[in-house]
Amino acid sequence: MTKEKENGVREIAFPGQILGSKSEYLPSSGTYEDNGNIVSKYLGILVKSGNYISVVPLAGVYVPKPGDHVIGIVTAVEKVGWVVDINSPWEAFLSLSEGVEEFIDLKRVLLNRYYDEGDVIYAQILSAKRGDVQLTMKGPAFKKLREGVLVKITPSKVPRLIGKEGSMINLIKEKTKTMIRVGQNGIVWISGEKIDKAIMAIKKIDEKSHIYGLTDEITKLLSDKDG
């Protein structure tokens, strides 16, 4: 590992690479087992923590998992709910009962009063089975996002953007005086003062997630152009 640290690039695994035997390690995400070997599924960053081996892909689409917090854009208002684009191969559906708490008389009220086409919402994945994705807005954190700018990053790099216990994202928030909300589907919502700078930092993290010392580089980037 020390050798990798010197030249600055994290260890990259490629599909089909044998990462270790099952007797030594435990397989985690991004890997599969074959004949007692742990094999990588992706071109990605190799992560060994404790006994676990995982590979964090460097590219790829978002696959919804129940419980994920996502940012979506309403693409259509239907009779009993909303169709939401969540930056994944599948469209998500937000049903009326999951979207609005109060009672609605469908004969009198139009649904676009609550969420209209083009609205940006912060929601949770309720279920995702065989390409059928259901959303929910129940919970204090979930709401319509007003104003702000949306930026897309690679979904697998969201944990890197957030950092350890939110260190990276808090750094950007603090330095650029912005409010940032990150969806696990790779859509980031930014609002506040220095939006362009925050976008620059986020794009940089997306591009260079495989480099060591990224936090330092971002700190430098954010404080550099202050003066």
Next chain:
Amino acid sequence: MAKIKGIELIKDGKRLDGRKPLQIRDVEMKVGIIPNANGSAMVRFGKTIAVAAVYGPRLLLPKHLQEGDKAIIQCRYNMAPFSTDDRVKPGSSRREIEISKVIRQAFEPVLFLENYPKTTIDIYIEIIQADGSTRVTSINAASLALADAGVPMKDLVVALSGGKINGTLILDLNGLEDNNSEADMPMAFTANKKEITLLQMDGELKQEEIKKLMTEMFKAGEEIYKMQIKALKDRYSE
């Protein structure tokens, strides 16, 4: 048969372009060349250049083509009109449709398609310049493009062609050899387990010759596999 205009295709153990019988041409591989695609790659074997772009997994429309429990692969192999000496008529010919199909089948066993129900993974392959062995060059390019796109794969797919001229077994045929060989055998296989995902043959080979040729192809495949790994790692070497 193995003579054109009185030129011998293989002479004193050397081929027309100076290669030894079991030597492959110089190979160049580049990953991530098309920013708009989810994944892309260019592979050059001598004068043959293939560019592959992968889009998806993305929602498959029309709906009746969707598979409820897995993704499907859609592949298009296309030769640019200017890729050969004689202009190639644009539009899918019988040959191009066949190659698209065999390339698709070469990748079906190595992808985790069940992770992406109702979707499609689109592979577009353009032959910019053709000088023999285009289908194996395409498979190498598509293999890299799929890995670049972040599609989960069991293994990388390595492909190369083999053949026979004047009774000598050769590897990686160029255009001239391809047209005048006694036999021509493209093959694709998974890099680690050596599971064959594509095997075609044109011409005649004896049983022992096929066995010998395949052994040599597996051996040369190692070399191509190393180049694939290098190309993938170079993409992220800053």
